[in-house]
Structure formats: structure tokens, C-alpha cells
Amino acid sequence: MLRTHTCGELTEKNIGQTVTLCGWVDTVRDHGGLVFMDLRDRYGKTQLVRSGAVTDYKSEDCVQVTGTVRARPKGTENLKLVTGKIEVASDAVKVLSAGAPLPFEVQKSRQTNEDLRLQYRYLDLRNPDVQKNLFTRHRVCQTIRRVLDKRDFIEVETPILTKSTPEGARDYLVPSRVNQGEFFALPQSPQLFKQILMVSGFDRYFQIAKCFRDEDLRADRQPEFTQLDMEMSFLEEDDLFGVVEETLKEILKDTPGLSLKTPFPRLTYQEAMNRFGSDKPDLRFGMEIKEVGTMVGKSEFKIFEDVIAAGGGVVAGICLSGGGDISRKDIDGLIEFSKAEGASGLAYFKVTSASALDSPIAKFFPAVSQAELVNLFGAKPGDLLLLIADQKPKTLKVLGALRLHAAKWKNIIPGGVFNFSWVTDFPLFKYNEEEKRWDSEHHPFTAPNEADWKKFKPSGEFGKIRSRAYDLVLNGSEIASGSVRIHDEALQKEIFETIGLNAKEAAARFGFLLKAFEFGAPPHGGIALGIDRILAILLGLDSIREVIAFPKNQKAVCPMTGAPSPVSDRQLKELGIKIR
């Protein structure tokens, strides 16, 4: 009887059986008439086939082998690369589809020029190492659906062709043929639809949703990406954090050898900025920022004195463990880096003893101050102190960047660690210098911290108002962002007024949402998790392109299909569009 197997399914139990195997030829070895091949299935598993004298096939041909499973002869059974103890002695090898000469070796595609990989993505994806990423992605999505279904979430598809609401990122626009001169936009996120679903009473919604943003690309940013979008009614932050933590815990269970402690630690935005100079702090290592203002304020170093005297200025720094042996050239590199980040300079001190510093500017600091500095940072001889003096926000930002830069350079960030944390209490607004007005930091439907709103709104101190927005951070990457929303019509109007959106404009953009809110909107909130980013980090990959089947390159072009591409005049005419 004929039985069909994939390579990975065959074991010693199959010895004696006649099987048909289909797959791709991984390698062929010819030993003077005795020919062996490794046949590869879709899991990247290979099976050794002893194929007699048949040689009219080669690497990456798609073949069908019929033969008998049998034990390997003594001395050849302990092999690493193929199923060790058995082999298939073929009676017939049929080439189902011959492979053309290869542009690169499939097994080594990860070492190949990425442009070529993407151009021949189908071959790149034959590489088991690359294929594994998509299998993991599938597994993660199944886990998400299982966990959320069990928790009574319902997955709802929202439109891909939708309304342009030009805020935030640029929209991808789609011209309408039926309504010439009018455009759909591809969704930047299902944000408004999921809030409307709350109004409809689906109080637990999720969607594994494609989102589109027409902005410049990065290793962790593609024009189309996937997010796990969620929204819940009648929730408090803790409810949502719990669901997300449970989901991630289950996801990490799929990855052997990893465990996850919940609940995740929480930091406020202010804390994150003060301690790490970032709203997405990498907590895998210390090197926290310390403000040193008062003790160096007593120094005779004029630059520091002036900054502090100016008001709003601070002196703060970090301690680079073991950085004391830094060369003059590398110091210059750090100074240049700091300046590129906006600092006017960088002060550095090599720690020479438990109480003494070595630096071109050390002479301006009395021995007491030097000892205090060493003490403050808990520095050891051989460490390097890096200080920035400027207005507080800029100082923190530069030190945050410097902290990451120096840690990467010194290779002190541990690998194989997954460090999740919540960052809460983001500011509600940020000041737009160009437009001379306040903008929403997150989006205009984000609920303010109630106490802050009451306290600072009347006095117009909008910058001090915290919001109920939160981010989830993994190893220094923002992997999720969400908020408790506004469900009160009057409050929503006040927010619009604050960001300079009059009733008419608000109605034109979000009228459908505001209208929906008139009919009994429940308190609600939600979050969106970047699936691509999470996968890339969990799999230890540098780019989300590795976890996307058919990604775009840095110029937002698909090297395989050549998209985007010009269209015919006829198509344009039908759409009523003229190209300049």
C-alpha cells in the first residue's frame, strides 16, 4: 500500500513500509553511482534518500520519491543533519517540477544581500530558518485567538477602504471610480471603528488587523503592518493590563524555555523619563540617569553653574561601567553623538579611586564634590561618568540616547532576556511649536486624568495634565499603545476646543464617531500591540521584515512584484486622475 508522508513524520516505526515522499531536494551527493539526497519538507525537516543511480535531479527540484523505509546500516546512523536512524531506499524518483539555476543558495539565504532575498522571496522562504519565523507567527496568532476567545472577546473585521482622517501619519489614499475626485484611505488603525463597536455593545472586541501608514521606513517600521487591536467596555486599566499580560504569557509559552513573570512592572512616564531618559526604557540593564545638580553646582565649572543659574537647567549623568579605559577617539565619538542628539557638550570623568576623578575639567571640582559624584553613581574605579548640562527635557533625552548608545557599544545589554514593562500617565497634550497650539499626545479620544483635568484645565496649564494613556515596552521597544477613552460628549468637545478643532472641523473628521457617542457610549478603552515587532524581538531578529512574508524595502517598494508601478492611462481616466 502506498502511503504519503512528509519527511518529519517518518520514524523507526515506519521501517518496512512503502512510502511516497514529496518535497524539495536539499542536497544531492553522488558517490560513484551511489546517489544520496536529502529531501526537505515544509517544516525544513530532511530525510535521507538512497536513490540508486538516478541522477537527473538537483538541488531545489520539486520531486516525488517512492521507496521503502529501512534502518540505516551500522556506523552511518548517528547523523546530525537528517533523520538519523532511518532512510528511504527509493524505487522511483519523479521530478514534479525542475528548479531553475538558483540566484543564491537557499540554505544560506540569510547571509545574502537582502534586496536579492526579497526579489526571490519564494526561495528565501524555502530556507527553514526563514520559514520558522512564519510558523512562529502563525502559532502566535492562533494563541491570541484562543486566549481572547476564551475570555469572550469577539473578532470583528473593520473596513480597509475607509475615511481619511488626516491626523498623525500620512494616509494611503485609494481613488474612488464610482465617486470621481473622492478618495478612500487605508486605515492607520481601526481606532474609530472599535470605539463604535463599544457603542454597539460588543464589549470585548479584538482584531488581528492590517494597518497602513505612509511614512518613511525603518528596521521596525513597514508601510503595512499588523497589530492586535483590542477594546473593552466598562474597564479600568488593570483589567486591560491583565488580559494583555495573560495573552503574552501564553504566547511566550509557545517558545520553549521562556517564562514570564506577571504582572509586568509599571513606571509612570515621568519616572521613565527621569530615570532612563526615554518613554520606552530598556530595563534589561541599569545605568540609570542621576541628577547631580546641587553638588556640581558648587563647583567652579562655569558651564554647569550657568546652566543651573539659567533656571530650568539641570546637570545629570550616567555611569558607564568599565568605561574608564576609553580612548580619546571613542570619547570624541560619544561627544559627537551627544551633540547630534542636541547637547551642547559632554563632560566626562574617569573614576580613578573611590573618591577621585580624572578629567580635563576635574580641577574645577573640589575633592568633596568628586567623592560625592562617585558615591552618587555608586561608581567603581575604572568606570566612566558622563554628564550633560542643559534644560531638563533635553538633558534627559540626550542621556537616554547616550545610555543606549554606550551600553550597546560596551556590549552590556544581556541577550535572551524579555523585559516587559508598562509606561503609564503619558502627558495628554504636547505643544506644537510650529502651529503655536496644543496637540494630543496620543489621540484626541484619550481620557485625561480626572484630577489633573480639574486642576490644570481652568488655569490653562495643559502641559501638566496627565492622560490615561499607556504603552507596553519590551526591551526598549514600544510594542503596544493604548488608552482609556473619553465617553462623555461634553468632555470630548472641550478636548477638541483645546487642540484648536472647532465643532465644524471635528464634525467633518469624526462626525460619525461623535454622533455614535450621542446614543449612550459606555466607558471604554483599549490597546493595540505590534505583532511584527513582538515577533521580531522574541525571535531575536534585527528587522520586522524577517517576520513578514512579503515585506517592502526601505524605499517602500516590493522588490518581488515591483509595486508600486505606473498604471495605464485608461485606468487613470476611469478614475478621473491626471498625473502631473
Place this chain on the structure above:
RNA sequence: GGGGACGUAGCUUAGCUGGCUUAAAGCGCUGCCCUGUCACGGCAGAGAUCGAGGGUUCGAAUCCCUUCGUCCCCGCCA
């Protein structure tokens, strides 16, 4: 829009302070040899207008300018 890196056989790279290069190596490819190999081994061979264009020079893969392509970062990403 700005800063940086890279571009040399099908692939990965070396050479690049100008001439010892008739551009080198590994992998892959082709042919021959080998009956237990699995990163097989041995022998032989094909394969490169050094991304493109221009310039400097007696002489350019190498220096200069322009241009194209890819990647990383800043800006941008509510």
C-alpha cells in the same frame, strides 16, 4: 529633507596609502573519478565591461566629481 555605511564572478567576500592583477579566494555551477556519504573527498574547467557615467594620470577596482541602487539612523511615525 539631513547624516552614515555599502556596491568587485551566481552567492559571500579579499584587494582599494594608483603599477608586482593577465582582478584573488571560499561556496555554488560544469565535466571526470570514487558504493555509505550527510559542510563528503580528488582532479579538471567555465564564470567579472570591479553598480553606471565623467574626470585626473604614462597607467584607475584603487584618487576626484556626478549618478543609480541597497541598508542603518535623525526628521517623520496622532
